[in-house]
Amino acid sequence: MGAEVTTQLHGTGIGRGVAVGPVLRMPDPLPEPDDTASTLTPDAEKERARASLAATAAIIRHRGERAGGSAKDVLEAQAFMAEDPTLIDDVGVRIDTGKTAERAVFEAFAAFRDLLLSMGGYMGERATDLDDVSQRVVAHLRGVPAPGVPDPDHPFVLVARDLAPADTALLDLDKVLALVTSDGGPTSHTAILAREKSIVAIVGVANALALSDGTEVIVDAAGSTVTVSPSAEERSGAHERAEQLKNARNSATGPGALADGTPVPLLANLGSADGAEDAIAKGAEGVGLFRTEFLFLDSTSAPTVEEQKAQYVRLLQAFSGKKVVVRALDAGADKPLSFLNDAAEENPALGLRGLRALRANEPILRDQLAALAAADAETDAEVWVMAPMVSTVEETRYFTALAREVGLKTAGVMVEVPSSALLADRILADADFASIGTNDLTQYTLAADRLLGSVASFQDPWHPAVLKLVGEVGKAGQALGKPVGICGEAAADPLLAVVLVGLGATTLSMSPSALADVRAELARFTLDEAKHFAELALSANSAVEARGAVTTAAAAG
C-alpha cells in the first residue's frame, strides 16, 4: 500500500481515546546466532566480546541515568549483568572451544537465564532482563540496531507484536501517543498498561506489522480503527475529538451515577497502599479490589502478622470512612508463590490456586485475616474481605466462617469460575457480597488461557456467554439484597461498564486512571437504557456482535 492512500485497520480498542502521530515499530527480536565455527582466533573473538559487553553496559547505564526513578535501578542492574566477571569468563571458555563471540555471548546468557528460571520467584523474573541484555550485546556485535523499545526524541505511536512487562518498564510513556499491537486481546499486558496509564490503544490489529516507521496514523480506540495516512480533515477531526474527550473527562466529577441518578459507586483496584492518594485524587469512592500479593511476592516465606498489619493500616487510613475490599492472597497460575504451592502443574489455571492454595496452607490465610482484623480495629474504613477463585458453595462457607471467626464483619467471594456464577443464588445466601473478576471468568468460560496470545481473540468480556454469567450473579444479588461488584478489566471499558450495570452490578472497580471515562459514560444513560443494552448484548451471537449492537444503540440514544 502506498503512503498516500488512506486505509483503515481494525482491532479491539481499549477505552475511548483518540491520538494522531507517526508510527514507530518495535524491532523484532534477533534470530539466534548460528553455532558455526569462528574464522577468527579465540583472542580476537574475546576482544570483540569484551568490547561489545563493555559498550552495551555503558549504553544501558546512560539510558538509566536519563530515565531516573525505578527504571534507573532496573537498568543499572542490567549494566552489571553485562559487566559480570563470571559471565565474561564463561563467554571466554565458550570462545576457546571455537565459537564466535555472538554465539558464546548468546549461550552464556542463556545458561544464566536457565539457572535463574530454575530458582524461581524474584530471581526467575530477572531472567527476562538477561535475555534483554543478551540481545543488546549480540546486536552490538553484529552492528545492527538493538532490539527493544524505541527511544526517539519525539512523540510516537508504538506498533508492536505485543508488549512484555520488561518492555513497558522502559517505555517513556510521555512520548507514547498510542499503542497498536498485532497480537494480544483486551486482557493482554499491553491493554492493562494502556488502561492504567490512560494511553490510547488498539490491540489485535491483524495487519499492524505492515505499518512502516514514520507513517502517520489516527488511532481511534472508540471505533477500534487505525486510519493510515489520514486526510487533513480526518486529522483535524481527530484532534478536535481528543480535545472534546479531555473536556468531558475534566467536567465529570463526583460520585458515579447513571443519568437518572441511580448511584454506581466507582472504586479503585490497587496493588499496594502507595496508589491510595492518586486513586482518591481521581475520585475513587473506595477500593473495590486491594491485591495483597505485593506483600508476598518478593518473599520465600510469608510475612508476619505485624508486617502485614502495618501495610493494611496504611491503606485503611488513606480511605477513612470509605469501603475497602481486600482480597486474600491470590497466588497461582500467572503469579506462583513457592511457599504456597511448589508442585509443577500441567494446567496451573485449573490447579491448586486462589482459595484452594490458601486452604492447603490455612495458617497463612489465618495470619492474613488476623492481620486485617487487627488493622480494621485500629482504623475506621469499612473493611470487606473476599476470597479469590471460589468455585463451590462449600468453599464459600469455609471462607466466610473463617473470616467471621477472626472478627471481620463483611466476608464475600470473588466470582471467577462459571460454577460460582451459576450457583450465585446459593453462594450469596451465605456470602455478604460477590465481586466478579471478569478476566478469569472470561478465561474459564471460553476455555482460553489469558496469557496465551494465540487464543487472545477468545478473551473478550463482551462475549454473551460471559455476560450471561454476570447476569446470573446480578439477579441473585438483587433477589437477596446483596451487593455485586465488578473488579476485572471489563469495568474499565466505559460502554461495557454501562452494560454490566444493566446486568445488575452495583459497584464498579478499576484502575484509577479509568475512573474519569467510566464516570462520564455512566452519566449519559439511565438504568432502563443500561438494561436495554444488556438485553442487546445478551442476545448477540459473539463478542463482536454484542459490542457492535450496543455501540450502535448508544450512538442512536
Next chain:
Amino acid sequence: MAERTVEMASKHGLHARPASLFTQAVAKSGLPVQISKDGGAAVNAASILGVISLGIEHGDTVSLTSEAPSADALLDELVALLGSDLDAA
C-alpha cells in the same frame, strides 16, 4: 591470604537486592575476593550471577577469601554486610 567465615543472616538469603549490594561493595573495592558456601567451589564475589548461582540461603555458612595483602578491612566490611539483615537495609 585473608579469610573470613560468617553465617548468612538475611532472612531470604543472598538473593536479589542483598546479592546486588554485596557484589557492588566488592566491585567498588577493586580487590579480588572469592566466595564459597559450605566449603564448596569458590566464585568471584564481584559477580552477581556467580553469587546468585551459589544459592546461599539464610543460615548457610559462607567463606570469603582474598589473595590481596590489603583485603582485611574489606573482608571485615563484607562480613558485617552478610551478618546483618540486608533485606532491611
